[in-house]
Amino acid sequence: AVSNPWLRQTKRIGCALDEPFTLCGMGYDSSRPEKSYKIFGFTYCCLNALQYKRFVIFDFETNAWKFIDHAKYVAEFTREQSLRHNSVSLNGNFYWTAYNLETGQYFIRVLDVLKEIIKPFCILPCIGKSSSHTRVLAIYKGDRFSVLEQCKTTCKIEIWVTKKKISNGEDVVWIRFMNVSIHNFPRFYHKFSKYMVDNNIYGKTLVMCCSYRRSGQAYVYIVRGDMCKRIKIDEVPSQFRCSIHVPSLI
Template sequence: MVQRKLPSELEEEILIRVPPSSLARFRAVCKEWNVLFSDKRFANNQLACARPEFMLQTDSNVFSISVNLNDDPTIQVRKLTIDFPGFHYCNCDGYFFLYDLLHNRVAVSNPWLRQTKRIGCALDEPFTLCGMGYDSSRPEKSYKIFGFTYCCLNALQYKRFVIFDFETNAWKFIDHANNLANSTSERWWRYNNVSLNGNLFSTAYDCETGQYFIRIVDFSKEIVKPFCILPCEKKDSNHTHALAVYKGDRFSLLEQCYKTRKIEILVTKKKISNGDDGDNVVWIKFMTVSIPNFPRFNHTFSRYMVDNNIYGKTFVMCCPDDPDDKTRRAWVYVVRGDLCKKISIDHLVDGSCRCCVYVPSLMPIT
Protein backbone atom coordinates (compact mmCIF):
# COMPACT_ATOMS: atom_id res chain seq x y z
CA MET A 1 0.00 0.00 0.00
CA VAL A 2 1.21 3.50 -0.81
CA GLN A 3 2.29 5.34 2.33
CA ARG A 4 -0.04 8.28 2.94
CA LYS A 5 1.70 11.64 3.20
CA LEU A 6 -1.37 13.89 3.07
CA PRO A 7 -4.62 13.87 5.03
CA SER A 8 -7.27 11.91 3.12
CA GLU A 9 -9.53 14.97 2.81
CA LEU A 10 -6.76 17.07 1.24
CA GLU A 11 -5.74 14.22 -1.05
CA GLU A 12 -9.31 13.93 -2.31
CA GLU A 13 -9.57 17.70 -2.86
CA ILE A 14 -6.48 17.49 -5.07
CA LEU A 15 -7.66 14.43 -6.99
CA ILE A 16 -11.07 15.85 -7.94
CA ARG A 17 -9.21 18.62 -9.80
CA VAL A 18 -7.10 16.20 -11.84
CA PRO A 19 -8.23 15.77 -15.48
CA PRO A 20 -10.38 12.65 -15.96
CA SER A 21 -7.94 11.20 -18.50
CA SER A 22 -5.30 11.08 -15.76
CA LEU A 23 -7.73 9.78 -13.14
CA ALA A 24 -8.58 6.86 -15.40
CA ARG A 25 -4.90 5.86 -15.34
CA PHE A 26 -4.51 6.56 -11.61
CA ARG A 27 -6.90 3.71 -10.79
CA ALA A 28 -3.91 1.40 -11.03
CA VAL A 29 -1.89 3.33 -8.42
CA CYS A 30 -3.49 1.61 -5.44
CA LYS A 31 -6.67 -0.18 -4.37
CA GLU A 32 -7.71 2.78 -2.25
CA TRP A 33 -7.79 5.13 -5.23
CA ASN A 34 -9.59 2.59 -7.37
CA VAL A 35 -12.34 2.36 -4.74
CA LEU A 36 -12.41 6.15 -4.30
CA PHE A 37 -12.84 6.85 -8.02
CA SER A 38 -15.87 4.53 -8.10
CA ASP A 39 -17.55 6.32 -5.21
CA LYS A 40 -20.59 8.34 -6.31
CA ARG A 41 -19.77 11.23 -3.98
CA PHE A 42 -16.27 11.55 -5.44
CA ALA A 43 -17.64 11.30 -8.99
CA ASN A 44 -20.12 14.12 -8.30
CA ASN A 45 -17.39 16.33 -6.81
CA GLN A 46 -15.12 15.61 -9.77
CA LEU A 47 -17.93 16.48 -12.18
CA ALA A 48 -18.43 19.85 -10.46
CA CYS A 49 -14.74 20.71 -10.91
CA ALA A 50 -14.21 19.29 -14.40
CA ARG A 51 -13.61 21.65 -17.31
CA PRO A 52 -15.89 21.37 -20.36
CA GLU A 53 -14.49 19.88 -23.55
CA PHE A 54 -15.57 19.61 -27.17
CA MET A 55 -16.67 16.28 -28.59
CA LEU A 56 -16.48 15.66 -32.34
CA GLN A 57 -18.31 12.83 -34.03
CA THR A 58 -17.20 11.99 -37.56
CA ASP A 59 -18.46 9.28 -39.90
CA SER A 60 -16.19 6.71 -38.26
CA ASN A 61 -14.72 8.12 -35.03
CA VAL A 62 -15.45 10.12 -31.88
CA PHE A 63 -12.89 12.53 -30.41
CA SER A 64 -12.70 14.58 -27.22
CA ILE A 65 -10.86 17.91 -27.46
CA SER A 66 -9.64 19.66 -24.33
CA VAL A 67 -8.43 23.26 -24.58
CA ASN A 68 -5.62 24.49 -22.34
CA LEU A 69 -6.34 28.19 -21.85
CA ASN A 70 -2.93 29.22 -20.58
CA ASP A 71 -0.70 32.00 -21.92
CA ASP A 72 -0.20 30.04 -25.16
CA PRO A 73 -3.42 28.04 -25.69
CA THR A 74 -3.12 24.47 -26.93
CA ILE A 75 -5.46 21.53 -27.48
CA GLN A 76 -5.28 17.84 -26.72
CA VAL A 77 -7.24 15.36 -28.82
CA ARG A 78 -8.25 11.94 -27.51
CA LYS A 79 -10.13 9.22 -29.33
CA LEU A 80 -13.17 7.93 -27.45
CA THR A 81 -14.75 4.50 -27.68
CA ILE A 82 -18.54 4.31 -28.03
CA ASP A 83 -19.78 0.87 -29.06
CA PHE A 84 -22.96 2.02 -30.76
CA PRO A 85 -22.47 2.78 -34.48
CA GLY A 86 -24.48 5.31 -36.45
CA PHE A 87 -25.94 7.22 -33.52
CA HIS A 88 -27.45 10.61 -32.81
CA TYR A 89 -26.76 11.85 -29.29
CA CYS A 90 -27.35 14.36 -26.52
CA ASN A 91 -25.53 14.66 -23.21
CA CYS A 92 -25.84 15.68 -19.57
CA ASP A 93 -23.42 15.20 -16.64
CA GLY A 94 -20.99 13.27 -18.82
CA TYR A 95 -23.66 10.75 -19.87
CA PHE A 96 -24.55 10.42 -23.55
CA PHE A 97 -27.95 9.27 -24.73
CA LEU A 98 -27.51 7.45 -28.05
CA TYR A 99 -30.28 7.06 -30.60
CA ASP A 100 -29.97 4.77 -33.62
CA LEU A 101 -32.82 5.77 -35.90
CA LEU A 102 -32.03 3.15 -38.54
CA HIS A 103 -32.21 0.15 -36.21
CA ASN A 104 -34.67 1.62 -33.68
CA ARG A 105 -32.24 1.29 -30.74
CA VAL A 106 -31.38 3.52 -27.78
CA ALA A 107 -28.54 3.37 -25.26
CA VAL A 108 -26.73 5.40 -22.61
CA SER A 109 -22.94 5.73 -22.60
CA ASN A 110 -20.06 7.15 -20.59
CA PRO A 111 -17.19 7.14 -23.10
CA TRP A 112 -14.55 7.98 -20.48
CA LEU A 113 -15.34 4.73 -18.67
CA ARG A 114 -15.93 2.89 -21.95
CA GLN A 115 -19.40 1.92 -20.77
CA THR A 116 -22.40 1.62 -23.09
CA LYS A 117 -25.71 0.15 -21.97
CA ARG A 118 -28.72 -0.43 -24.20
CA ILE A 119 -31.99 0.64 -22.66
CA GLY A 120 -35.61 0.18 -23.66
CA CYS A 121 -36.57 0.76 -27.26
CA ALA A 122 -36.92 3.74 -29.53
CA LEU A 123 -40.22 5.43 -30.27
CA ASP A 124 -42.41 3.69 -32.84
CA GLU A 125 -42.53 6.81 -35.02
CA PRO A 126 -39.92 9.23 -36.43
CA PHE A 127 -38.38 11.13 -33.53
CA THR A 128 -36.09 14.17 -33.39
CA LEU A 129 -33.72 14.03 -30.41
CA CYS A 130 -33.19 17.43 -28.75
CA GLY A 131 -31.61 17.14 -25.32
CA MET A 132 -31.18 15.51 -21.94
CA GLY A 133 -31.76 16.51 -18.32
CA TYR A 134 -33.05 15.17 -15.03
CA ASP A 135 -35.70 15.58 -12.36
CA SER A 136 -33.96 17.89 -9.88
CA SER A 137 -36.76 17.68 -7.30
CA ARG A 138 -35.65 14.22 -6.20
CA PRO A 139 -32.67 13.24 -4.01
CA GLU A 140 -31.36 10.94 -6.75
CA LYS A 141 -31.18 12.27 -10.29
CA SER A 142 -33.73 10.68 -12.59
CA TYR A 143 -32.52 11.32 -16.15
CA LYS A 144 -34.90 12.08 -19.00
CA ILE A 145 -34.72 12.73 -22.74
CA PHE A 146 -36.65 15.37 -24.65
CA GLY A 147 -37.53 15.51 -28.34
CA PHE A 148 -40.44 15.88 -30.71
CA THR A 149 -42.36 14.16 -33.47
CA TYR A 150 -44.46 15.62 -36.27
CA CYS A 151 -48.21 15.06 -36.20
CA CYS A 152 -51.07 16.09 -38.47
CA LEU A 153 -54.39 17.54 -37.36
CA ASN A 154 -56.99 18.79 -39.83
CA ALA A 155 -54.37 18.72 -42.60
CA LEU A 156 -52.02 20.90 -40.52
CA GLN A 157 -48.63 19.68 -39.31
CA TYR A 158 -47.39 20.50 -35.83
CA LYS A 159 -44.75 19.34 -33.36
CA ARG A 160 -45.67 17.10 -30.48
CA PHE A 161 -43.15 16.99 -27.64
CA VAL A 162 -42.18 13.70 -26.04
CA ILE A 163 -40.09 12.67 -23.00
CA PHE A 164 -38.28 9.40 -22.32
CA ASP A 165 -37.84 8.53 -18.62
CA PHE A 166 -34.81 6.38 -17.76
CA GLU A 167 -36.40 5.18 -14.52
CA THR A 168 -39.67 3.94 -16.01
CA ASN A 169 -38.10 3.08 -19.36
CA ALA A 170 -41.12 4.64 -21.08
CA TRP A 171 -42.00 7.41 -23.53
CA LYS A 172 -44.53 10.09 -22.62
CA PHE A 173 -46.15 12.73 -24.83
CA ILE A 174 -46.71 16.26 -23.52
CA ASP A 175 -50.21 16.98 -24.80
CA HIS A 176 -50.18 20.75 -24.40
CA ALA A 177 -46.99 21.20 -26.41
CA ASN A 178 -48.64 21.59 -29.82
CA ASN A 179 -50.33 24.82 -28.71
CA LEU A 180 -46.99 26.32 -27.75
CA ALA A 181 -45.19 25.18 -30.88
CA ASN A 182 -47.69 26.82 -33.22
CA SER A 183 -46.82 30.38 -32.15
CA THR A 184 -43.05 30.01 -31.89
CA SER A 185 -40.14 29.11 -34.08
CA GLU A 186 -37.34 26.82 -32.89
CA ARG A 187 -35.54 26.07 -36.13
CA TRP A 188 -32.31 25.10 -34.40
CA TRP A 189 -33.75 23.41 -31.31
CA ARG A 190 -32.14 20.10 -32.15
CA TYR A 191 -28.68 21.69 -32.01
CA ASN A 192 -28.90 24.94 -30.02
CA ASN A 193 -29.75 23.82 -26.49
CA VAL A 194 -27.95 23.45 -23.16
CA SER A 195 -28.56 21.54 -19.95
CA LEU A 196 -28.39 23.49 -16.68
CA ASN A 197 -29.66 22.49 -13.21
CA GLY A 198 -31.25 19.43 -14.78
CA ASN A 199 -33.41 21.44 -17.19
CA LEU A 200 -33.03 21.95 -20.93
CA PHE A 201 -32.82 25.49 -22.34
CA SER A 202 -32.90 26.67 -25.94
CA THR A 203 -33.31 29.90 -27.89
CA ALA A 204 -36.60 30.49 -29.69
CA TYR A 205 -38.45 33.24 -31.54
CA ASP A 206 -41.98 34.47 -30.85
CA CYS A 207 -43.69 34.96 -34.20
CA GLU A 208 -46.31 37.31 -32.71
CA THR A 209 -44.13 39.69 -30.64
CA GLY A 210 -40.97 39.44 -32.75
CA GLN A 211 -38.86 38.75 -29.66
CA TYR A 212 -36.13 36.20 -29.10
CA PHE A 213 -36.34 34.35 -25.81
CA ILE A 214 -35.06 31.32 -23.94
CA ARG A 215 -37.39 28.38 -23.58
CA ILE A 216 -37.12 25.85 -20.77
CA VAL A 217 -38.00 22.18 -20.62
CA ASP A 218 -38.65 21.61 -16.92
CA PHE A 219 -38.04 17.90 -16.42
CA SER A 220 -39.34 17.96 -12.83
CA LYS A 221 -42.78 19.21 -13.90
CA GLU A 222 -42.51 17.87 -17.47
CA ILE A 223 -43.63 21.14 -19.01
CA VAL A 224 -42.29 23.44 -21.73
CA LYS A 225 -42.55 27.19 -21.22
CA PRO A 226 -40.77 30.53 -21.88
CA PHE A 227 -37.98 31.35 -19.41
CA CYS A 228 -36.69 34.86 -20.19
CA ILE A 229 -36.49 37.44 -22.98
CA LEU A 230 -33.14 37.72 -24.78
CA PRO A 231 -31.50 41.17 -25.18
CA CYS A 232 -31.60 40.95 -28.99
CA GLU A 233 -33.07 43.14 -31.68
CA LYS A 234 -36.29 42.13 -33.39
CA LYS A 235 -35.94 39.26 -35.81
CA ASP A 236 -33.02 39.84 -38.13
CA SER A 237 -31.99 37.18 -40.65
CA ASN A 238 -28.47 38.64 -40.63
CA HIS A 239 -27.83 37.58 -37.03
CA THR A 240 -27.15 34.17 -35.51
CA HIS A 241 -27.85 33.39 -31.85
CA ALA A 242 -26.39 30.55 -29.80
CA LEU A 243 -26.64 29.62 -26.14
CA ALA A 244 -23.95 28.10 -23.88
CA VAL A 245 -23.25 27.54 -20.18
CA TYR A 246 -20.82 29.90 -18.45
CA LYS A 247 -19.00 29.00 -15.21
CA GLY A 248 -21.21 25.96 -14.83
CA ASP A 249 -24.13 27.95 -13.41
CA ARG A 250 -24.85 30.83 -15.82
CA PHE A 251 -25.73 31.42 -19.45
CA SER A 252 -23.69 32.97 -22.21
CA LEU A 253 -25.22 34.19 -25.45
CA LEU A 254 -23.46 34.51 -28.80
CA GLU A 255 -24.86 36.92 -31.38
CA GLN A 256 -23.06 37.06 -34.73
CA CYS A 257 -23.76 39.32 -37.69
CA TYR A 258 -23.90 37.20 -40.83
CA LYS A 259 -22.46 39.95 -43.05
CA THR A 260 -19.63 41.37 -40.93
CA ARG A 261 -19.09 38.20 -38.82
CA LYS A 262 -18.72 40.38 -35.74
CA ILE A 263 -19.57 38.49 -32.54
CA GLU A 264 -21.02 39.90 -29.32
CA ILE A 265 -20.91 37.72 -26.21
CA LEU A 266 -23.27 38.39 -23.30
CA VAL A 267 -23.44 36.52 -19.98
CA THR A 268 -25.94 36.49 -17.16
CA LYS A 269 -24.86 38.62 -14.22
CA LYS A 270 -25.99 36.16 -11.56
CA LYS A 271 -26.25 32.41 -11.23
CA ILE A 272 -29.25 30.63 -12.69
CA SER A 273 -30.62 28.77 -9.69
CA ASN A 274 -32.91 25.79 -9.77
CA GLY A 275 -36.47 27.08 -9.56
CA ASP A 276 -35.76 30.50 -11.10
CA ASP A 277 -38.66 31.76 -13.19
CA GLY A 278 -36.44 33.94 -15.40
CA ASP A 279 -38.03 37.26 -14.41
CA ASN A 280 -34.87 38.63 -12.78
CA VAL A 281 -32.28 37.53 -15.34
CA VAL A 282 -29.84 40.37 -16.10
CA TRP A 283 -27.43 40.21 -19.05
CA ILE A 284 -24.06 41.98 -19.17
CA LYS A 285 -21.57 42.40 -21.99
CA PHE A 286 -18.69 39.93 -21.79
CA MET A 287 -16.58 40.55 -24.89
CA THR A 288 -16.63 41.44 -28.59
CA VAL A 289 -14.91 39.50 -31.37
CA SER A 290 -14.39 41.66 -34.44
CA ILE A 291 -11.94 39.87 -36.74
CA PRO A 292 -12.11 40.07 -40.56
CA ASN A 293 -13.15 36.80 -42.22
CA PHE A 294 -13.78 35.10 -38.89
CA PRO A 295 -15.77 31.86 -39.41
CA ARG A 296 -19.53 31.99 -39.27
CA PHE A 297 -21.12 30.10 -36.41
CA ASN A 298 -23.07 27.14 -37.76
CA HIS A 299 -25.72 25.71 -35.43
CA THR A 300 -25.34 22.23 -36.83
CA PHE A 301 -21.55 21.93 -36.72
CA SER A 302 -20.11 24.69 -34.48
CA ARG A 303 -19.93 25.02 -30.70
CA TYR A 304 -18.38 27.61 -28.42
CA MET A 305 -17.45 28.29 -24.80
CA VAL A 306 -16.19 31.32 -22.89
CA ASP A 307 -13.94 31.61 -19.86
CA ASN A 308 -12.47 34.29 -17.63
CA ASN A 309 -9.26 33.22 -15.86
CA ILE A 310 -5.98 34.86 -14.86
CA TYR A 311 -5.11 35.29 -18.54
CA GLY A 312 -8.27 37.27 -19.28
CA LYS A 313 -11.62 36.83 -20.98
CA THR A 314 -11.45 34.13 -23.63
CA PHE A 315 -13.73 32.99 -26.44
CA VAL A 316 -13.25 29.47 -27.85
CA MET A 317 -15.06 28.11 -30.91
CA CYS A 318 -14.81 24.70 -32.53
CA CYS A 319 -15.63 24.62 -36.25
CA PRO A 320 -15.64 21.06 -37.59
CA ASP A 321 -17.03 22.06 -40.98
CA ASP A 322 -15.85 25.53 -42.01
CA PRO A 323 -17.29 26.10 -45.52
CA ASP A 324 -14.28 28.28 -46.39
CA ASP A 325 -11.86 25.44 -45.58
CA LYS A 326 -11.62 23.21 -48.65
CA THR A 327 -9.36 20.73 -46.84
CA ARG A 328 -12.33 19.78 -44.60
CA ARG A 329 -10.15 19.91 -41.52
CA ALA A 330 -11.62 21.08 -38.24
CA TRP A 331 -10.31 24.01 -36.22
CA VAL A 332 -10.38 25.45 -32.73
CA TYR A 333 -10.26 29.25 -32.54
CA VAL A 334 -9.10 30.89 -29.31
CA VAL A 335 -9.66 34.66 -29.02
CA ARG A 336 -8.38 36.70 -26.08
CA GLY A 337 -7.57 40.41 -26.32
CA ASP A 338 -5.30 40.84 -29.35
CA LEU A 339 -4.73 37.08 -29.57
CA CYS A 340 -6.54 35.02 -32.20
CA LYS A 341 -5.06 31.54 -32.43
CA LYS A 342 -6.28 29.04 -35.00
CA ILE A 343 -5.45 25.45 -34.03
CA SER A 344 -5.90 22.59 -36.48
CA ILE A 345 -7.49 19.31 -35.38
CA ASP A 346 -5.42 16.89 -37.41
CA HIS A 347 -7.07 13.65 -36.28
CA LEU A 348 -10.23 14.08 -38.33
CA VAL A 349 -10.98 12.16 -41.50
CA ASP A 350 -13.08 13.13 -44.49
CA GLY A 351 -16.80 13.09 -43.95
CA SER A 352 -19.44 14.94 -42.00
CA CYS A 353 -18.86 16.03 -38.40
CA ARG A 354 -20.99 17.03 -35.46
CA CYS A 355 -19.79 18.88 -32.39
CA CYS A 356 -21.00 19.36 -28.82
CA VAL A 357 -19.72 20.72 -25.51
CA TYR A 358 -19.73 18.29 -22.60
CA VAL A 359 -18.15 17.76 -19.18
CA PRO A 360 -16.15 14.51 -18.76
CA SER A 361 -17.40 12.39 -15.88
CA LEU A 362 -16.33 9.32 -13.92
CA MET A 363 -19.92 8.52 -12.98
CA PRO A 364 -20.56 4.85 -13.83
CA ILE A 365 -23.70 3.66 -15.58
CA THR A 366 -25.89 1.67 -13.22
Protein backbone atom coordinates in the same frame (compact mmCIF):
# COMPACT_ATOMS: atom_id res chain seq x y z
CA ALA B 1 -28.62 3.27 -27.06
CA VAL B 2 -27.07 4.79 -23.92
CA SER B 3 -23.59 3.70 -22.89
CA ASN B 4 -21.84 3.94 -19.52
CA PRO B 5 -18.10 3.48 -20.27
CA TRP B 6 -17.17 3.32 -16.57
CA LEU B 7 -19.45 0.34 -15.87
CA ARG B 8 -19.08 -0.99 -19.42
CA GLN B 9 -22.84 -1.18 -19.70
CA THR B 10 -25.07 -0.31 -22.63
CA LYS B 11 -28.83 0.09 -22.53
CA ARG B 12 -30.91 -0.09 -25.69
CA ILE B 13 -34.09 1.94 -25.76
CA GLY B 14 -36.95 0.61 -27.83
CA CYS B 15 -38.81 3.36 -29.66
CA ALA B 16 -42.59 2.92 -29.35
CA LEU B 17 -43.41 5.94 -31.52
CA ASP B 18 -45.12 5.91 -34.91
CA GLU B 19 -43.12 8.85 -36.27
CA PRO B 20 -39.31 9.26 -36.46
CA PHE B 21 -37.86 10.55 -33.19
CA THR B 22 -35.23 13.32 -33.11
CA LEU B 23 -33.09 13.28 -29.97
CA CYS B 24 -32.29 16.72 -28.50
CA GLY B 25 -30.73 16.10 -25.10
CA MET B 26 -30.87 14.70 -21.60
CA GLY B 27 -32.08 16.06 -18.26
CA TYR B 28 -32.88 14.82 -14.79
CA ASP B 29 -35.12 15.41 -11.77
CA SER B 30 -32.94 17.65 -9.56
CA SER B 31 -35.38 17.51 -6.60
CA ARG B 32 -34.30 13.98 -5.65
CA PRO B 33 -30.96 12.79 -4.23
CA GLU B 34 -30.97 9.97 -6.78
CA LYS B 35 -31.04 11.55 -10.22
CA SER B 36 -33.85 10.21 -12.41
CA TYR B 37 -32.67 10.77 -15.97
CA LYS B 38 -34.87 11.49 -18.97
CA ILE B 39 -34.10 12.03 -22.64
CA PHE B 40 -35.94 14.68 -24.60
CA GLY B 41 -36.77 15.03 -28.28
CA PHE B 42 -39.58 15.56 -30.75
CA THR B 43 -41.54 14.10 -33.63
CA TYR B 44 -43.46 15.94 -36.35
CA CYS B 45 -47.27 15.87 -36.32
CA CYS B 46 -50.05 17.65 -38.19
CA LEU B 47 -52.76 19.79 -36.63
CA ASN B 48 -55.33 21.65 -38.75
CA ALA B 49 -53.20 21.02 -41.85
CA LEU B 50 -50.15 22.55 -40.13
CA GLN B 51 -47.02 20.60 -39.25
CA TYR B 52 -45.58 21.16 -35.79
CA LYS B 53 -43.19 19.58 -33.33
CA ARG B 54 -44.63 17.23 -30.73
CA PHE B 55 -42.29 16.94 -27.77
CA VAL B 56 -41.53 13.55 -26.24
CA ILE B 57 -39.82 12.39 -23.03
CA PHE B 58 -38.39 8.96 -22.25
CA ASP B 59 -38.06 8.18 -18.52
CA PHE B 60 -35.23 5.78 -17.66
CA GLU B 61 -36.81 4.98 -14.30
CA THR B 62 -40.12 3.76 -15.74
CA ASN B 63 -38.93 2.86 -19.28
CA ALA B 64 -41.91 4.81 -20.58
CA TRP B 65 -42.40 7.29 -23.43
CA LYS B 66 -44.60 10.31 -22.77
CA PHE B 67 -45.90 13.06 -25.05
CA ILE B 68 -46.02 16.60 -23.69
CA ASP B 69 -49.33 18.34 -24.34
CA HIS B 70 -48.17 21.33 -26.32
CA ALA B 71 -51.33 22.71 -27.94
CA LYS B 72 -50.61 26.08 -26.34
CA TYR B 73 -47.20 26.06 -27.97
CA VAL B 74 -48.78 25.90 -31.43
CA ALA B 75 -50.89 29.00 -30.72
CA GLU B 76 -47.96 31.08 -29.48
CA PHE B 77 -46.63 31.76 -33.00
CA THR B 78 -43.06 31.06 -32.04
CA ARG B 79 -40.23 29.44 -33.91
CA GLU B 80 -37.52 27.35 -32.31
CA GLN B 81 -33.91 28.30 -33.06
CA SER B 82 -32.25 25.05 -34.20
CA LEU B 83 -33.62 23.04 -31.28
CA ARG B 84 -31.49 19.98 -31.93
CA HIS B 85 -28.15 21.83 -32.13
CA ASN B 86 -28.72 24.97 -30.04
CA SER B 87 -29.79 23.71 -26.64
CA VAL B 88 -28.19 23.24 -23.22
CA SER B 89 -28.90 21.33 -20.01
CA LEU B 90 -28.56 23.10 -16.65
CA ASN B 91 -29.63 21.91 -13.19
CA GLY B 92 -31.43 19.00 -14.83
CA ASN B 93 -33.64 21.16 -17.07
CA PHE B 94 -33.39 21.65 -20.82
CA TYR B 95 -33.13 25.13 -22.41
CA TRP B 96 -33.12 26.45 -25.97
CA THR B 97 -33.68 29.73 -27.81
CA ALA B 98 -36.91 30.67 -29.57
CA TYR B 99 -38.27 33.55 -31.62
CA ASN B 100 -41.68 35.26 -31.47
CA LEU B 101 -42.89 35.78 -35.03
CA GLU B 102 -45.31 38.56 -34.06
CA THR B 103 -43.10 40.72 -31.82
CA GLY B 104 -39.66 39.83 -33.20
CA GLN B 105 -38.47 39.10 -29.67
CA TYR B 106 -35.95 36.40 -28.81
CA PHE B 107 -36.29 34.42 -25.61
CA ILE B 108 -35.25 31.20 -23.87
CA ARG B 109 -37.69 28.34 -23.54
CA VAL B 110 -37.32 25.69 -20.83
CA LEU B 111 -38.44 22.10 -20.39
CA ASP B 112 -39.02 21.59 -16.67
CA VAL B 113 -38.03 17.94 -16.34
CA LEU B 114 -39.68 17.53 -12.92
CA LYS B 115 -43.08 18.94 -13.97
CA GLU B 116 -42.72 17.83 -17.60
CA ILE B 117 -43.94 21.15 -18.97
CA ILE B 118 -42.52 23.58 -21.53
CA LYS B 119 -42.69 27.32 -20.86
CA PRO B 120 -40.91 30.63 -21.62
CA PHE B 121 -37.98 31.26 -19.29
CA CYS B 122 -36.51 34.72 -19.95
CA ILE B 123 -35.96 37.35 -22.64
CA LEU B 124 -32.70 37.38 -24.62
CA PRO B 125 -30.73 40.61 -25.21
CA CYS B 126 -30.30 39.82 -28.93
CA ILE B 127 -31.58 42.44 -31.37
CA GLY B 128 -30.47 41.14 -34.78
CA LYS B 129 -33.03 39.78 -37.23
CA SER B 130 -33.44 36.02 -37.51
CA SER B 131 -32.59 36.16 -41.22
CA SER B 132 -29.34 38.11 -40.76
CA HIS B 133 -27.96 36.86 -37.44
CA THR B 134 -27.19 33.55 -35.74
CA ARG B 135 -27.81 33.05 -32.01
CA VAL B 136 -26.21 30.34 -29.89
CA LEU B 137 -26.84 29.44 -26.24
CA ALA B 138 -24.14 28.01 -23.94
CA ILE B 139 -23.34 27.51 -20.25
CA TYR B 140 -21.14 30.06 -18.46
CA LYS B 141 -19.22 29.24 -15.24
CA GLY B 142 -21.29 26.09 -14.76
CA ASP B 143 -24.39 27.84 -13.40
CA ARG B 144 -25.17 30.72 -15.80
CA PHE B 145 -26.00 31.31 -19.45
CA SER B 146 -24.07 32.94 -22.24
CA VAL B 147 -25.51 33.79 -25.64
CA LEU B 148 -23.56 34.51 -28.80
CA GLU B 149 -25.01 36.54 -31.67
CA GLN B 150 -23.15 36.69 -34.99
CA CYS B 151 -23.94 38.75 -38.08
CA LYS B 152 -24.04 36.44 -41.10
CA THR B 153 -22.65 39.17 -43.38
CA THR B 154 -19.76 40.67 -41.38
CA CYS B 155 -19.19 37.71 -38.98
CA LYS B 156 -18.96 40.21 -36.11
CA ILE B 157 -19.88 38.67 -32.76
CA GLU B 158 -21.51 39.99 -29.60
CA ILE B 159 -21.62 37.86 -26.46
CA TRP B 160 -23.74 38.38 -23.34
CA VAL B 161 -23.71 36.48 -20.05
CA THR B 162 -26.15 36.37 -17.16
CA LYS B 163 -25.09 38.34 -14.10
CA LYS B 164 -26.30 35.81 -11.52
CA LYS B 165 -26.81 32.08 -11.19
CA ILE B 166 -29.81 30.71 -13.06
CA SER B 167 -32.87 30.00 -10.92
CA ASN B 168 -36.50 30.46 -11.99
CA GLY B 169 -36.05 33.00 -14.78
CA GLU B 170 -37.83 35.90 -13.05
CA ASP B 171 -34.77 38.05 -12.29
CA VAL B 172 -32.38 37.27 -15.15
CA VAL B 173 -30.04 40.18 -15.92
CA TRP B 174 -27.81 40.09 -19.01
CA ILE B 175 -24.49 41.96 -19.25
CA ARG B 176 -22.39 42.42 -22.38
CA PHE B 177 -19.34 40.17 -22.10
CA MET B 178 -17.27 40.85 -25.21
CA ASN B 179 -17.34 41.83 -28.88
CA VAL B 180 -15.35 40.10 -31.62
CA SER B 181 -14.58 41.85 -34.90
CA ILE B 182 -11.83 39.97 -36.73
CA HIS B 183 -11.17 39.85 -40.48
CA ASN B 184 -12.02 36.49 -42.08
CA PHE B 185 -13.46 35.11 -38.85
CA PRO B 186 -15.53 31.97 -39.56
CA ARG B 187 -19.31 31.74 -39.66
CA PHE B 188 -20.95 29.88 -36.80
CA TYR B 189 -23.05 26.92 -37.93
CA HIS B 190 -25.17 25.16 -35.31
CA LYS B 191 -24.51 21.66 -36.61
CA PHE B 192 -20.73 21.97 -36.82
CA SER B 193 -19.78 24.49 -34.13
CA LYS B 194 -19.56 24.90 -30.37
CA TYR B 195 -18.25 27.71 -28.20
CA MET B 196 -17.47 28.63 -24.61
CA VAL B 197 -16.36 31.81 -22.84
CA ASP B 198 -14.40 32.41 -19.66
CA ASN B 199 -13.10 35.33 -17.61
CA ASN B 200 -10.00 34.55 -15.54
CA ILE B 201 -6.56 36.02 -14.76
CA TYR B 202 -5.75 36.00 -18.49
CA GLY B 203 -8.81 38.08 -19.36
CA LYS B 204 -12.02 37.46 -21.25
CA THR B 205 -11.67 34.56 -23.65
CA LEU B 206 -13.77 33.03 -26.42
CA VAL B 207 -13.03 29.47 -27.54
CA MET B 208 -14.86 28.24 -30.61
CA CYS B 209 -14.61 24.89 -32.38
CA CYS B 210 -15.97 24.71 -35.92
CA SER B 211 -15.50 23.09 -39.30
CA TYR B 212 -15.80 24.66 -42.72
CA ARG B 213 -18.78 23.36 -44.63
CA ARG B 214 -16.98 23.09 -47.99
CA SER B 215 -13.67 21.54 -46.96
CA GLY B 216 -14.79 19.87 -43.74
CA GLN B 217 -11.54 20.96 -42.06
CA ALA B 218 -11.95 21.56 -38.33
CA TYR B 219 -10.32 24.34 -36.30
CA VAL B 220 -10.30 25.67 -32.76
CA TYR B 221 -10.26 29.48 -32.46
CA ILE B 222 -9.07 31.18 -29.27
CA VAL B 223 -9.88 34.90 -29.02
CA ARG B 224 -8.58 37.11 -26.21
CA GLY B 225 -8.49 40.88 -26.68
CA ASP B 226 -6.86 41.60 -30.06
CA MET B 227 -5.32 38.13 -30.20
CA CYS B 228 -6.86 35.36 -32.30
CA LYS B 229 -5.17 31.97 -32.48
CA ARG B 230 -6.30 29.26 -34.88
CA ILE B 231 -5.45 25.62 -34.18
CA LYS B 232 -5.98 23.01 -36.87
CA ILE B 233 -7.55 19.72 -35.80
CA ASP B 234 -5.86 17.00 -37.80
CA GLU B 235 -7.29 13.62 -38.74
CA VAL B 236 -10.80 14.96 -39.24
CA PRO B 237 -11.72 13.48 -42.65
CA SER B 238 -15.02 15.29 -43.18
CA GLN B 239 -17.57 17.53 -41.52
CA PHE B 240 -18.24 16.63 -37.93
CA ARG B 241 -20.85 17.58 -35.38
CA CYS B 242 -19.60 18.95 -32.10
CA SER B 243 -20.89 17.26 -28.98
CA ILE B 244 -20.58 17.58 -25.23
CA HIS B 245 -20.67 14.91 -22.53
CA VAL B 246 -23.51 14.30 -20.10
CA PRO B 247 -23.20 12.90 -16.56
CA SER B 248 -23.05 9.12 -16.40
CA LEU B 249 -26.18 7.24 -15.42
CA ILE B 250 -24.78 6.01 -12.09
